[in-house]
Amino acid sequence: MMKKAFKFEVRDEKKIxxxxxxxxxxxxxxxxxIAHALLSPKLIVExxxxxxFAKTDxxxxxxxxxxxxxxxxxxxxxxxxxxxxxxxxxxxxxSQAVEFIIEQALKExxxxxxxxxxxxxxxxxxxxxxxxxxxxxxxxxxxxxxGIRYGTVPFREFNAGNDVKxxxxxxxxxxxxxxxxxxxxxxxxxGLAEIQNRIYPYGEIGRHLFENMVSYxxxxxxxxxxxxxxxxxxxxxxxxxxxxxxxxxxxETKAPWVGEDTSxxxxxxSPLIRVYSDVDSRYVLEDxxxxxxxxxx
Numbered sequence: 001m002m003k004k005a006f007k008f009e010v011r012d013e014k015k016i017x018x019x020x021x022x023x024x025x026x027x028x029x030x031x032x033x034i035a036h037a038l039l040s041p042k043l044i045v046e047x048x049x050x051x052x053f054a055k056t057d058x059x060x061x062x063x064x065x066x067x068x069x070x071x072x073x074x075x076x077x078x079x080x081x082x083x084x085x086x087x088x089x090x091x092x093x094x095s096q097a098v099e100f101i102i103e104q105a106l107k108e109x110x111x112x113x114x115x116x117x118x119x120x121x122x123x124x125x126x127x128x129x130x131x132x133x134x135x136x137x138x139x140x141x142x143x144x145x146x147g148i149r150y151g152t153v154p155f156r157e158f159n160a161g162n163d164v165k166x167x168x169x170x171x172x173x174x175x176x177x178x179x180x181x182x183x184x185x186x187x188x189x190x191g192l193a194e195i196q197n198r199i200y201p202y203g204e205i206g207r208h209l210f211e212n213m214v215s216y217x218x219x220x221x222x223x224x225x226x227x228x229x230x231x232x233x234x235x236x237x238x239x240x241x242x243x244x245x246x247x248x249x250x251x252e253t254k255a256p257w258v259g260e261d262t263s264x265x266x267x268x269x270s271p272l273i274r275v276y277s278d279v280d281s282r283y284v285l286e287d288x289x290x291x292x293x294x295x296x297x
Contacts, residue, residue, distance in 0.1 A: 005295040010041045017044045017111045023119030025061035026053040028213040031069050033235035039291040046104050047078035049097035051119035052085050054162040072205040082123040086163040093126045101127040105134035114242050117142040118235040119159050125166035139176045141238045146264045147181025147275050157182050157262040164258050171255040177273040185234035188281050192229045198289050203296030240284040248279035
């Protein structure tokens with residue numbers, strides 16, 4: 001049982017139901033965003049769904065990392081296995097995650113449902129395919145794509161690239177989508193020294209977040225893009241804009257089409273979505289760190 005750490009409450013009509021959809025074992029930033037969501041009184045976390053990251057057993061690995069996080073936080077949150085791989089490849093549409101997303105979206109609730117998608121968007125796309133009725137009943141906040149910067153691809157965007165078909169099906173679905181593209185999510189910079197000083201001392205979860213990041217930074221072949229002693233908490237903006245949609249600038253614009261190389265291609269018949277052009281990194285990081293310290297001091 002978590003202690004009551006905050007001397008404030010959130011009015012009931014301001015609360016939001018969320019499903020966190022995450023490839024938690026892929027990189028070391030997802031766990032920070034998961035913890036942030038679980039610590040936020042505004043968010044009613046209905047469950048966490050494990051997403052693949054295009055590797056064998058990646059869904060199971062994500063599931064186990066999610067369980068490690070919730071246990072370290074002393075929280076009992078439902079966790080669901082997602083699709084094994086990309087649409088029309090390993091994805092069956094019959095995973096626990098897909099069934100859970102549909103079940104939650106069809107509930108008659110006073111609180112709106114947001115899906116915070118922090119990886120490939122396969123689980124959401126599979127749920128939309130299986131039950132199109134839910135498309136207009138959810139808001140999808142997705143960390144992915146190169147947004148509306150058309151032309152040269154600076155790098156293969158990881159989340160969209162792990163299931164390009166799913167990316168396009170969701171972006172073109174007509175759902176309410178808030179997109180946080182690469183040029184925004186890569187700006188959430190934090191140094192390992194700050195994590196050691198301000199996060200590591202606070203509870204089992206603080207230790208896990210720091211040690212997991214240090215281990216990943218030193219041993220993973222996929223950490224080559226990092227700067228050595230700093231990181232970008234790229235999944236955390238999905239939590240921040242759900243807590244405060246005005247913590248960044250955005251425009252309602254036509255959804256991009258994602259090419260096979262993950263380039264963004266303009267498409268005149270695309271539906272309108274919200275695309276963020278920046279998010280306040282100070283708010284993102286300080287809100288999480290202060291909630292963590294209050295909860296585990």
